[in-house]
Amino acid sequence: xxxxxxxxAEPAEASIDDVLAMPNATVGWTGVRNYQARNFMRDGMQxxxxxxxxxxxxxxxxxxxIARVASGSKVDPTQFDPASPYFDAASKPEAPRWLLVDVQxxxxxxxxxxxxxxxxxxxxxxxxxxxxxxxxxTSVEARHWRHILQTLGVAAD
DNA sequence: GCCAACGTTGGC
DNA sequence: GCCAACGTTGGC
Numbered sequence: 400x401x402x403x404x405x406x407x408a409e410p411a412e413a414s415i416d417d418v419l420a421m422p423n424a425t426v427g428w429t430g431v432r433n434y435q436a437r438n439f440m441r442d443g444m445q446x447x448x449x450x451x452x453x454x455x456x457x458x459x460x461x462x463x464x465i466a467r468v469a470s471g472s473k474v475d476p477t478q479f480d481p482a483s484p485y486f487d488a489a490s491k492p493e494a495p496r497w498l499l500v501d502v503q504x505x506x507x508x509x510x511x512x513x514x515x516x517x518x519x520x521x522x523x524x525x526x527x528x529x530x531x532x533x534x535x536x537t538s539v540e541a542r543h544w545r546h547i548l549q550t551l552g553v554a555a556d
Numbered sequence: 557g558c559c560a561a562c563g564t565t566g567g568c
Numbered sequence: 569g570c571c572a573a574c575g576t577t578g579g580c
Binding site for chain 1: 576577578579
């Protein structure tokens with residue numbers, strides 16, 4: 400059974416355009432340092448799951464593209480790199496703490512901005528819109544997925 | 557830069 | 569195990 404997710408990226412770091420410029424429009428989703436989000440990648444995601452690519456911490460936060468989970472979970476190498484902002488001195492190679500999945504962008508869309516998402520009554524229960532939400536990965540209900548793709552004019556798969 | 561909300565840490 | 573202090577997220 401296919402699942403759906405919303406994944407936040409900071410465009411200053413890895414925008415949807417940056418990912419589109421990569422081979423196969425695919426990026427290793429490095430830098431997740433929250434256990435709940437890590438567990439989604441480890442236990443919840445399967446290759447082929449749908450991903451809403453979201454820009455956060457920027458001038459116009461919102462959903463900017465449709466992507467897919469393109470690999471199973473793997474060790475995030477940045478945790479062992481002292482030069483990386485994601486370095487974690489407490490994580491040992493023999494017991495890695497942090498994981499990533501590959502994410503492949505399928506469509507760049509217009510920006511379905513945060514105010515537009517909030518104004519859409521059908522998306523009232525979308526987790527990323529909930530007060531206090533800070534998780535970089537949230538699950539998305541199928542009805543919300545379909546509604547967002549329809550609104551963006553992207554054919555459902 | 558501000559600040560609300562939330563997760564993590566560490567002393568007890 | 570509790571919980572205060574602290575750090576981070578992320579919109580504004």
